[in-house]
Amino acid sequence: MAKKKRKDKIRERIKKRRRQEREEKREYVRYKCIECGIEEEVPKDVVEMFDILDSGDISVPPRFDCVECGGVMEPIKYKGVHGITYRLE
Ligand SMILES: [Zn+2]
Numbered sequence: 836m837a838k839k840k841r842k843d844k845i846r847e848r849i850k851k852r853r854r855q856e857r858e859e860k861r862e863y864v865r866y867k868c869i870e871c872g873i874e875e876e877v878p879k880d881v882v883e884m885f886d887i888l889d890s891g892d893i894s895v896p897p898r899f900d901c902v903e904c905g906g907v908m909e910p911i912k913y914k915g916v917h918g919i920t921y922r923l924e
Pocket of ligand 1: 870
């Protein structure tokens with residue numbers, strides 16, 4: 836039992852370190868609200884997840900709701916999972 840516990844601890848530590856590494860390497864995509872102009876950094880993996888899940892029109896980048904005004908936020912520059920680079924005009 837004691838052996839198993841120690842293993843779990845090590846595994847926990849490895850997991851923690853991996854998580855930290857991931858955080859450090861995390862890339863962000865800068866989003867801008869087209870209504871109020873506020874800018875926000877969204878982790879790229881989150882954007883990509885939305886991009887993959889959003890099976891709709893691929894000519895439109897993944898969008899988020901603005902926390903300030905409820906408007907639409909679009910990426911200023913983002914290369915999507917479909918190979919399309921979106922740019923906010
Ligand atoms: Zn806004």
